[in-house]
Amino acid sequence: MATLPKRIIKETERLVSDPVPGITASPSEENLRYFEVTIDGPSLSPYANGKFQLELYLPDDYPMCAPKVRFLTKIYHPNIDKLGRICLDVLKDNWSPALQIRTILLSIQALLGAPNPDDPLANDVAQDWKQDEQKAIQVAKEWTEKYAVQK
Amino acid sequence: MSDIESDFEYEDDFEGSEDGLYESEDDSQSLVPTQEDNYLRGEYNNLEYYPWTIKPFIRYNFQDKIASVRNHIPLATVDEALILLQYKKWQPDEVINAYFDKPQELLNACGLPAIGTSNNQFETVKKFECSICCEKFRTTRVYSLTCKHKYCLDCYMRYIQSSIQSGNLIKCMSTKCSYVVPHSDIDKIIGNKEENQLLLAHARAFIDASSKFKWCPSTDCQGFTEIIKSNGYESDLDSSDISKVPIVSCVDRHEFCFNCNYENHLPCPCWIVKLWIKKCQDDSETANWIEANTHSCPKCDSSIEKNGGCNHMTCKKCSHQFCWICLGSWKEHNRDYFKCNKFKESKSIEERKNKSKLSLQRYLHFYKRFAIHESSMKGDLRTLAIIHEITRMYMEKRKNQEQNLSWNDIQFLPDAIRGLIVGRKTLKWTYCFAYYLSKSNFAQIFESNQDFLNKTVEDLSELFEKLISKDNKDNVVDIILKEKNKIINLSELIMTRKRTLVSGTILNVQQDLLRFEA
Numbered sequence: 001m002a003t004l005p006k007r008i009i010k011e012t013e014r015l016v017s018d019p020v021p022g023i024t025a026s027p028s029e030e031n032l033r034y035f036e037v038t039i040d041g042p043s044l045s046p047y048a049n050g051k052f053q054l055e056l057y058l059p060d061d062y063p064m065c066a067p068k069v070r071f072l073t074k075i076y077h078p079n080i081d082k083l084g085r086i087c088l089d090v091l092k093d094n095w096s097p098a099l100q101i102r103t104i105l106l107s108i109q110a111l112l113g114a115p116n117p118d119d120p121l122a123n124d125v126a127q128d129w130k131q132d133e134q135k136a137i138q139v140a141k142e143w144t145e146k147y148a149v150q151k
Numbered sequence: 152m153s154d155i156e157s158d159f160e161y162e163d164d165f166e167g168s169e170d171g172l173y174e175s176e177d178d179s180q181s182l183v184p185t186q187e188d189n190y191l192r193g194e195y196n197n198l199e200y201y202p203w204t205i206k207p208f209i210r211y212n213f214q215d216k217i218a219s220v221r222n223h224i225p226l227a228t229v230d231e232a233l234i235l236l237q238y239k240k241w242q243p244d245e246v247i248n249a250y251f252d253k254p255q256e257l258l259n260a261c262g263l264p265a266i267g268t269s270n271n272q273f274e275t276v277k278k279f280e281c282s283i284c285c286e287k288f289r290t291t292r293v294y295s296l297t298c299k300h301k302y303c304l305d306c307y308m309r310y311i312q313s314s315i316q317s318g319n320l321i322k323c324m325s326t327k328c329s330y331v332v333p334h335s336d337i338d339k340i341i342g343n344k345e346e347n348q349l350l351l352a353h354a355r356a357f358i359d360a361s362s363k364f365k366w367c368p369s370t371d372c373q374g375f376t377e378i379i380k381s382n383g384y385e386s387d388l389d390s391s392d393i394s395k396v397p398i399v400s401c402v403d404r405h406e407f408c409f410n411c412n413y414e415n416h417l418p419c420p421c422w423i424v425k426l427w428i429k430k431c432q433d434d435s436e437t438a439n440w441i442e443a444n445t446h447s448c449p450k451c452d453s454s455i456e457k458n459g460g461c462n463h464m465t466c467k468k469c470s471h472q473f474c475w476i477c478l479g480s481w482k483e484h485n486r487d488y489f490k491c492n493k494f495k496e497s498k499s500i501e502e503r504k505n506k507s508k509l510s511l512q513r514y515l516h517f518y519k520r521f522a523i524h525e526s527s528m529k530g531d532l533r534t535l536a537i538i539h540e541i542t543r544m545y546m547e548k549r550k551n552q553e554q555n556l557s558w559n560d561i562q563f564l565p566d567a568i569r570g571l572i573v574g575r576k577t578l579k580w581t582y583c584f585a586y587y588l589s590k591s592n593f594a595q596i597f598e599s600n601q602d603f604l605n606k607t608v609e610d611l612s613e614l615f616e617k618l619i620s621k622d623n624k625d626n627v628v629d630i631i632l633k634e635k636n637k638i639i640n641l642s643e644l645i646m647t648r649k650r651t652l653v654s655g656t657i658l659n660v661q662q663d664l665l666r667f668e669a
Binding site for chain 1: 282283284285286306309310312313314322324325326327
């Protein structure tokens with residue numbers, strides 16, 4: 001494997017030495033471009049108390065292109081589909097090489113706090129969200145309880 | 152203009168109408184190619200088209216507009232005009248109106264500082280740490296836009312290379328900074344092998360996104376064709392009129408179907424082509440082979456191919472013992488060893504097997520011929536490249552010796568070559584056609600026309616092949632000149648027979664004399 005770019009080493013060091021509250025990211029031992037991530041659901045959101053697992057991979061041309069991120073924990077959210085793929089502008093068109101792993105993970109956490117059913121990825125969920133927001137929030141809470149809360 | 156509705160869509164973040172740049176033309180005047188570029192406006196049964204290559208396309212479509220913007224905004228550089236135009240989807244009037252209406256708003260949206268104040272810099276700096284790659288340099292070259300966000304040139308190069316393909320404007324790497332890198336700086340940063348690479352990428356993306364343009368499908372061909380006037384062909388319906396199949400050609404005179412984006416596939420209609428391609432790609436034929444050549448274990452259904460030995464089979468998977476002939480359990484007839492008495496039952500199985508064997512054979516018969524002509528076409532091309540080269544060398548030599556022989560004397564060669572290839576292409580598709588054709592008297596006429604064409608194509612191909620054989624190495628050109636009449640006659644015969652075959656077939660399909668079984 002090619003040597004790891006300095007940028008990735010620095011980011012990894014900082015994630016460990018100065019972790020973001022409510023977020024953990026640790027590189028896998030076999031592949032230092034692959035990170036196991038957990039994000040705490042924001043309090044005051046239907047995802048509160050949940051601990052969501054994600055995987056994050058830095059492609060070869062990182063930081064010229066965005067990291068690949070996916071939820072591993074099932075989640076009921078209009079911008080996250082059942083495969084865990086995330087619809088978020090900074091992961092696609094609005095990616096900038098000056099963004100980092102930590103900023104991306106913070107954006108994902110913010111997305112949990114502010115679902116956007118007008119730009120959906122999971123159409124069925126977005127539909128529910130728009131028709132009856134209270135009920136959708138209730139389902140999101142149930143899913144969080146069922147899949148993301150450690151007992 | 153065209154009667155195809157524009158469904159051109161480009162760059163989601165652009166506001167305004169979805170009209171393409173084509174519609175923004177006040178008339179089609181500026182699109183009419185001039186003599187200098189030697190463009191042929193193509194026409195084929197009520198279909199009108201232009202064959203293009205990318206550079207003239209940019210010249211005709213973009214350059215007037217750049218000039219027009221700069222006329223109205225005299226201080227704007229070419230780069231600034233390009234950025235403004237790209238943002239406003241190549242509508243100079245909109246750029247100019249927006250600029251005089253709310254200049255600051257337009258400039259902000261385009262990522263430009265006030266016109267004439269851009270301050271983009273390449274510099275050499277000491278003790279620099281690039282925040283993108285995190286490398287610390289003692290001295291390095293950096294680039295910055297008016298925003299003064301400096302990054303090393305290496306990062307900028309990789310950044311541009313990874314985003315240029317989309318053809319979109321490229322912004323400063325800093326988050327939320329919207330300044331845009333000018334086109335000429337992009338060329339400087341990534342090395343200007345070719346000028347204005349962003350504009351080229353942008354034009355390509357534009358062509359890809361528009362349904363009025365199709366790239367020529369021939370290998371290594373850079374041409375593309377624009378439909379000016381459609382003939383109302385309804386694609387893919389099996390009832391659609393075969394005579395309207397939209398065959399166009401590119402600047403290199405490669406003919407292709409604008410509907411399927413395959414080479415000219417006449418006499419086949421598009422829907423047959425679709426079926427055929429799918430059939431060839433499918434593993435449905437593998438399934439047919441398995442059906443014809445293997446038995447399934449009567450107990451566990453695994454496919455078994457018997458490659459010799461006796462008929463007492465033991466399934467490797469489930470160890471079931473059975474008879475290969477009647478597929479009955481071995482236990483039941485192990486006493487009368489060679490008399491498989493379950494004849495009646497096995498008959499229906501045999502019938503089914505033979506039927507699928509036959510259908511596989513039929514498919515292979517046509518597919519083989521289809522494939523052979525395809526590979527022969529490549530062989531022909533190689534042969535012809537050799538002949539071309541030999542002729543060229545020879546002519547150079549002659550010229551030096553001042554012999555009286557001109558290029559005109561061998562100009563018949565390229566035409567003959569084209570004839571041969573066109574003939575092969577048509578032949579190739581006649582086998583696809585024949586596979587789906589139902590039997591009739593008219594089908595027999597078709598087949599004999601096909602035979603005629605086949606023979607002529609093979610004759611010419613053989614003649615060329617003979618020319619480059621080793622025995623003729625030293626006097627190829629003399630032989631070519633000697634055989635000139637024969638070559639011309641054969642290639643003309645190919646064209647005539649091809650025309651007869653294609654037009655006759657189309658006519659018979661139209662009159663429902665030839666029918667398909669699909």
